[in-house]
Each structure stands twice: as C-alpha cells, then as structure tokens.
Ligand code: ATP
C-alpha cells in the first residue's frame with residue numbers, strides 16, 4: 604500500500620468512526636494496482652457534504668454542489684466526494700443534476716470505465732462490481748454499462764478512453780470502440796478546453812502513436828479543431844515514433860508536419876484555446892524544426908528559440924543525427940539574451956557615440972546580432988567600436 608494511501612488512512616478512519624462508509628476511488632486505486640505512481644488520492648463517502656465538513660476542522664468547498672469537499676491535512680488536500688448519481692445530461696455534457704446517495708454501488712455505476720470504478724477500503728478490500736480488476740489484468744478500457752448510453756451522457760468520455768489507452772498502453776474493448784465510432788460527432792458539444800486537456804495527455808502518453816491512431820480510426824479527429832483537414836499528415840505522425848514530454852512539443856510536432864507558419868500556428872492554437880505562453884513556444888520551436896529539417900541551423904536561430912525551445916525541437920525531431928551538437932552550440936553562444944550584452948544604450952550615450960534617438964534601438968539590435976553570430980566580441984571596447992562603424996556606414 605503506497606505511502607499516499609497510508610497518510611490518508613486517518614481520514615477514512617475518522618469518517619467511518621462517525622458511522623459512514625469511506626473508500627479510496629478513481630485513478631489512485633487503478634494506478635496502485637498497475638504499480639504506477641499516484642498523484643491525487645480521491646475519497647468517496649456515504650456522508651453528505653455537510654456531514655463531512657462537521658467532522659474536520661479545515662475544509663474548503665471546492666465543488667460542494669457536486670458533493671466535493673477538500674479536507675486539508677498537514678499541507679495535503681484530499682477531495683472527499685459524497686456518493687452520487689447523475690441525471691439530466693443535456694447537450695451531451697456534464698449532468699446538470701447530481702443526487703447524493705448512500706450506496707457505493709450507485710456511485711461506482713456512474714463512473715466512466717471499469718478500471719476507474721474500483722473502490723479500496725481501509726482494510727485493503729477492493730470493491731469491483733464491473734470486472735475492473737480483470738480488465739486491468741487484460742489491459743482493456745471498457746465502459747461501465749452500455750457504451751452508447753455512457754457516451755451520450757458525456758461525450759468527453761470518448762477522449763478519456765483514448766487518453767487512457769495511450770497513457771496506460773491499453774486496448775479499447777470492441778463495444779466501447781464501436782460506441783466511440785458511432786458517437787464521435789458528439790465531441791463537438793464539449794467545451795474545447797476539456798478536449799484539449801485529454802488530447803494533450805493522450806499525446807504525452809507512452810503509446811501516443813496508438814492513441815492518435817484510434818482518433819483517426821474512430822473519426823474523433825474530425826470533431827476537434829483543425830485536425831480534420833490534415834489526415835495524411837496525421838497518418839504520417841502515427842507511423843513515426845515520438846516520445847514527447849510537454850505540451851509545446853505536442854503542438855510543435857503537429858504544426859511542423861502541417862507545414863504551418865507562425866500566423867497559422869497562432870490561429871490553429873487559438874481554436875484549441877491554448878495558453879499564449881505555449882503558443883509562443885510552439886512558434887519558436889516549429890521555426891527551429893524547419894531549420895533542422897533543412898540542415899541549416901544558424902546561431903541566430905538557436906538564440907532566437909531559447910534554451911527550452913532548443914530542447915523541445917531536439918525531442919520533437921527525435922533523430923540524433925539531425926540534432927547532434929545543437930544543445931552544445933546553444934550553450935556556447937556568447938550571450939543568451941540582450942541583457943548579457945556588455946554595453947547598454949545609456950553607456951553608448953554617455954560615451955558620446957550617439958544621442959538618445961530611435962537609432963539607438965537599431966544599434967543595439969545590430970550589436971546583439973553581431974555578437975550572437977560571432978562577428979564581434981562581447982567586450983565594451985569592441986562593442987563601442989562596432990557601434991561607431993555601424994553608424995558611419997549607415
Ligand atoms: P488521472 O490519473 O489522470 O487523475 P483519473 O482516473 O483519476 O485519472 P480524474 O479525472 O481525476 O481521472 O477522475 C477521477 C475519477 O472520476 C475517475 O477515475 C472516474 O472514476 C471518475 N470520472 C472522471 N471523469 C469522469 C467522466 N467524465 N465520466 C464518468 N466518470 C468520470
């Protein structure tokens with residue numbers, strides 16, 4: 604039993620001592636059985652939210668309308684959710700009504716896949732009503748109950764199935780797969796942010812090529828932003844080997860294969876509601892990927908991309924022969940940013956090289972580029988002389 608559960612045991616015990624049931628549920632139970640590291644420990648209980656709150660000193664109402672109360676315990680937060688059923692799914696998204704119930708069985712029934720519908724009790728007993736343990740053993744993602752009904756209730760579950768297949772290296776069971784094929788178009792009803800999260804997790808999974816392939820096979824790719832126009836490129840990605848480690852790499856791989864300019868990347872990723880910081884990194888990484896593909900990477904390209912995006916481009920390229928020495932070349936650049944120039948605009952003015960004017964920015968840009976290209980040494984005297992020559996030529 605992992606230490607995360609061990610540390611949370613007093614919480615289960617306290618709820619049980621008050622006469623309620625409490626279990627560990629969800630991903631942490633699944634991942635423990637798979638011997639994977641667990642992140643958050645979720646607890647399900649027969650106690651109602653007000654009852655949970657009355658038992659603990661420090662709680663936060665993180666999702667009280669859905670029955671979730673966070674218990675703060677020595678710096679760790681535990682989400683404790685009352686057993687519930689869901690009803691009134693409208694627009695194929697989250698239910699608009701949850702009903703609290705006292706039965707574990709009812710709560711497990713509303714969960715998405717058998718592998719996610721296991722409950723672990725304080726004494727180590729596992730409640731497995733839908734064959735989740737056997738499916739873990741067989742490495743199968745299977746909807747709880749009728750897949751058609753379940754995907755109709757909440758279309759995001761289709762993307763979750765693909766995400767788990769990739770993360771866990773599991774197969775999607777036939778009826779569940781057929782349900783996804785049949786209902787793929789319902790994904791358009793889901794907020795892009797939610798598909799985004801699952802798509803990125805899928806692309807970062809150990810078996811992402813397979814996850815992406817399932818999106819093609821089931822037509823899910825036609826119901827997320829932009830991908831439907833790039834089937835041949837997506838097939839090429841499926842056939843390649845890639846092992847990505849962050850979100851910027853995911854989008855850069857796609858943007859590179861799609862042949863996107865900075866402007867196209869921006870429009871592509873805005874449709875996916877991607878954070879601006881990530882969009883910026885993707886543009887820089889993709890530009891570098893094009894230079895790498897042309898075997899024409901200048902120091903200016905590396906400087907412009909920055910350390911993190913040089914690393915991103917190396918990982919996305921996934922070909923040591925093409926990227927050999929790039930990181931070392933980056934590390935050996937004379938400067939990594941403008942602030943490292945050993946002269947400032949103020950210095951140039953003080954030394955009488957020029958007066959405050961719009962020219963100043965141009966001179967500093969010239970010095971920056973010349974130092975990066977190795978044409979001028981980053982020493983105050985060299986920089987001043989170079990500035991004077993530049994102004995004379997101009
Ligand atoms: P992760 O390791 O990524 O956190 P997880 O299985 O814990 O995976 P969560 O999104 O944290 O996934 O959800 C916790 C649990 O809640 C799931 O294991 C599942 O039982 C249930 N669940 C989450 N989302 C859905 C959904 N859309 N439909 C049905 N059940 C869901």
Ligand code: MG
Nearest residue numbers: 629630631643
């Ligand atoms: Mg979780």
